[in-house]
Every structure is written in structure tokens, then in C-alpha cells.
């Protein structure tokens with residue numbers, strides 16, 4: 182029986198993007214179902230009753246929730262091609278450490294920049310975001326990708342945030358390129374990789390959609 186793979190998703194979600202990229206890295210055909218997060222589908226509520234969030238990967242009718250869990254699942258099920266992680270246990274542990282860092286620090290900093298409005302709160306958020314990006318830039322060093330010559334788990338998990346950089350810059354009145362030029366160069370390299378190019382929206386599209394989402398909150 183052919184695999185049936187469905188992804189419940191939201192186009193500008195950095196978490197959704199990573200699952201799309203991983204599936205495309207592996208060459209897995211999948212059906213993409215866009216969710217309206219203000220009016221979630223019955224399927225989403227049924228498949229992710231605990232968190233009620235996207236992305237949800239549905240493989241032959243079975244749901245896998247949480248993006249990093251989905252990436253691990255994808256890597257284990259389709260383990261005969263395009264590995265997302267090194268075979269070395271220590272390298273694997275390191276990659277998972279950085280994904281955890283991204284999800285805690287970059288997500289938090291970015292969320293606050295987008296939703297803080299103006300003033301002291303925004304200044305603190307900007308500092309937090311830039312600090313976390315500088316740490317990640319340091320970890321990249323002179324490598325082409327975090328995965329080495331090819332994109333790997335850390336690249337796949339961070340590139341969705343790169344797609345939000347323009348929105349962070351506009352709402353935070355900051356220049357990520359001035360602060361982290363090597364990280365921005367890395368993001369541009371990633372954006373040229375086929376699996377990424379096919380999976381992520383443009384930075385302006387993200388900015389425009391987020392600007393619409395902020396309006397009801399008077400931002």
C-alpha cells in the first residue's frame with residue numbers, strides 16, 4: 182500500500198515549514214491542508230486534541246504532533262534516504278540541543294518583538310532576539326550549513342525563523358543583517374536549496390500577513 186501522508190499546516194508557521202522541508206528532503210509526496218487557526222478544522226481537533234496546534238503529520242491515518250517529534254518520525258520511517266541527522270550519537274545530541282535552543286530562545290524573542298508594541302518591552306525583546314541569533318551565528322562559525330555541506334536538522338528547524346527576519350526587522354525597527362551578517366548569508370544559502378525554496382513563503386508575504394494579524398490588537 183502506498184503511503185498516505187497529510188500535513189495540517191499554516192503557510193507562515195515556522196513549525197509547519199520545517200515539516201514541509203523534511204518531507205521534501207526525503208522526496209515524500211504529501212497532501213498539504215491549510216488550516217484557519219481562528220476556526221480550526223474538525224480534523225485538526227481530532228488529530229491533535231491535546232495542543233490543537235499545527236503542524237500535524239498524518240501518516241496512513243495516524244497523527245504525529247509537535248514539529249520536532251514529526252521530524253524525528255520522518256527521519257526514522259524514511260531512513261533509507263537523505264538523513265536529517267549525523268550517524269554519530271554526539272553530533273545527534275548536539276543538533277537536538279540547538280533545535281531546543283532555537284525553539285526556546287529564538288521563538289520567544291521573535292514572538293515578543295512581533296507582539297510587544299513599542300517602548301521598554303520591545304527594547305528588551307529585541308535584545309533577547311539578537312542575543313539568541315548571535316549565539317547561533319557563533320555556532321555556525323565558518324560552516325556552509327549547520328549540517329556541514331548539506332542542510333540538516335538544525336538548518337531545517339532554523340530556516341523558518343529566517344523567513345520571519347524581515348517581519349522582526351520591520352516590527353522591531355532593527356537590522357538583523359547588520360547584527361548577524363553571517364547568519365543572514367546562511368539563510369540566503371538555505372533559501373536556495375530546492376526543498377526549502379519549495380516550502381517557504383517569501384519574507385514580505387510573512388510580514389504582510391503578520392501585519393494583518395496585529396491589526397485587531399491595535400498594533
Ligand SMILES: N[C@@H](CCC(=O)N[C@@H](CS)C(=O)NCC(=O)O)C(=O)O
Pocket residue numbers: 191194195196197218233234235236246247248249
Ligand atoms: N511546539 C509546537 C508549536 C506549534 C505551534 O505553536 N503552532 C502554532 C502555529 S505557529 C499554532 O498552531 N497555533 C494555534 C493555537 O495556538 O491555537 C511544534 O513544534 O509543533
